[in-house]
Amino acid sequence: MVRPPARRTRPHRRPAPRAEPGVRTVEICVPHPYCRAVPGEDYSSLDPPPSHKRRRWSLTAAPPGDGWVEAHLHRPDCAQAHGGSLLTDREALAALADPDTAAACPICRPDRVLRGARPNS
Known part of the structure; x- marks a missing residue:
């Protein structure tokens, strides 16, 4: 019988919370523009800024x-940033x-995304 090596705890990672048997908890980190709300989940404790105040560029x-x-x-x-x-979107459009003063990065091309943004949003 082949056994996998014993797992070591990494000091820079916090231990995973205990879950119900048969349920696996997965912790991920995703930038906010790519996140979508999961139907049925309660997000009332989170208070994200309104879209016109989000600083993402x-x-x-x-x-x-x-x-x-x-x-x-x-x-x-972008890896170049x-x-x-x-x-914010408005400040990026103004830049x-x-x-x-400013030009769009030739690698990530933010102007393509901002092209569809409304200036008053």
Whole structure:
């Protein structure tokens, strides 16, 4: 009989909560733009900001050698976004409106998502 190796507890992870027999608890982490409400679940304890106040776009300094703009606008999951400030949809649209100030990241292309956004939302 082959036995799997014993599991070790990792100090950087918290132990999983105890569940009913036959029920497995899975803990995940997903950025808020990709989450959907599960029907039948109570989310009254969560108080997310209204959609017009959510800060989900990242504005970072342009890479060295890019003489065209001062900053690049990124999607929340873009690998090129390091640091910078978070913007709402309205602020991101305003930043992209001035071509001398900010440009859309050529990797994640946030302008494609913002193209469908309403300016007053």
